[in-house]
Amino acid sequence: MxxxxxxxxxxxxxxxxxxxxxxxxxxxxxxxxxxxxxxxxxxxxxxxxxxxxxxxxxxxxxxxxxxxxxxxxxxxxxxxxxxxxxxxxxxxxxxxxxxxxxxxxxxxxxxxxxxxxxxxxxxxxxxxxxxxxxxxxxxxxxxxxxxxxxxxxxxxxxxxxxxxxxxxxxxxxxxxxxxxxxxxxxxxxxxxxxxxEAMSPRAVEVAKYMIHAAAGEDGAAMVEALGSGMIGASADKAEGVAAFRAKRKPEFPGE
The missing domain is CATH 3.90.226.10 (2-enoyl-CoA Hydratase; Chain A, domain 1)
Structure with a gap:
């Protein structure tokens, strides 16, 4: 089997x-x-x-x-x-x-x-x-x-x-x-x-996504993953989530 x-x-x-x-x-x-x-x-x-x-x-x-x-x-x-x-x-x-x-x-x-x-x-x-x-x-x-x-x-x-x-x-x-x-x-x-072991796991992961996007390996998902990772670290994302939870209008800092 x-x-x-x-x-x-x-x-x-x-x-x-x-x-x-x-x-x-x-x-x-x-x-x-x-x-x-x-x-x-x-x-x-x-x-x-x-x-x-x-x-x-x-x-x-x-x-x-x-x-x-x-x-x-x-x-x-x-x-x-x-x-x-x-x-x-x-x-x-x-x-x-x-x-x-x-x-x-x-x-x-x-x-x-x-x-x-x-x-x-x-x-x-x-x-x-x-x-x-x-x-x-x-x-x-x-x-x-x-x-x-x-x-x-x-x-x-x-x-x-x-x-x-x-x-x-x-x-x-x-x-x-x-x-x-x-x-x-x-x-x-x-x-x-x-x-x-000597590499940054996050840098390795992002580099793999970038290479795959260039090579055409599920390029659309790779581009969106990279963009989502970048926006996920932004102050705008944090404010958007906080505003949603507080049920108020967000005030995006643009950062």
């Missing part, structure tokens, strides 16, 4: 995929775990960052469990599986905390899309990336043709999605898709995430 564990390491959180018998492929239960954990992490002011890992060394994640969607009607496949999974991956991408994916093995299909939803990635030298969906008669459904187009050149995405070519760790590093290639990807990912 598979599970995604939420493990605490001081002020860092680890999301660990645990379905090694099926190469950590994603099941409906695992997607539900991911959504629930993201909500918990976002509500935890003490959490500085997240590292996404996987059990075993055979694969980071080889995509979605085919048995979970093979018999769905076209409408249910689109509504429940594709749109539902896309929504959960968007939830991960839009976490207020920085995320680092440790690719300890191949990341194919939904596994690559999961890694792409993280802020940065670390990869072992022997791992590879692929979008093999066309080989089983489907197309990428969890942002493989959308978010990946912001992270990789168009011809490279076409190589994978149209021709089934795999992207090596060396080439992924050269293209900037991964931040580092390391024999111990999990250790390297935690070392990177550990640097958040």
């Amino acid at each position: 598979g599970v995604i564990h939420l493990i605490r390491h001081g002020r860092l959180a680890e999301l660990r995929l645990d379905n090694p018998a099926k190469l950590n492929c994603l099941t409906p239960a695992m997607l539900s775990d991911l959504a629930r954990h993201c909500d918990e992490i976002d509500g935890d002011a003490g959490c500085l960052g997240v590292v996404v890992t996987a059990e075993g060394e055979r694969a980071f994640c080889t995509g979605a469990d085919i048995t979970a969607w093979a018999d769905l009607s076209p409408a249910d496949f689109a509504r429940q599986w594709v749109r539902g999974g896309h929504r959960i991956f968007d939830r991960l991408a839009r976490l207020s905390k920085p995320t680092v994916a440790a690719l300890t093995g191949p990341a194919f299909g939904g596994g690559l899309e999961l890694a792409a939803a993280c802020d940065i990635r670390v990869m072992v030298p022997a791992a590879s990336l692929a979008l093999p969906e066309a080989g089983v008669g489907i197309v990428p459904g969890w942002s493989g043709t959308q978010r990946l187009m912001r992270l990789l050149p168009e011809p490279v995405v076409k190589e994978m999605a149209l021709f089934g070519r795999r992207l090596s760790a060396e080439r992924a590093l050269a293209l900037g898709f991964v931040a580092e290639v390391a024999g111990d990807a999990r250790g390297a990912a935690f070392a990177i995430a550990g640097r958040l």
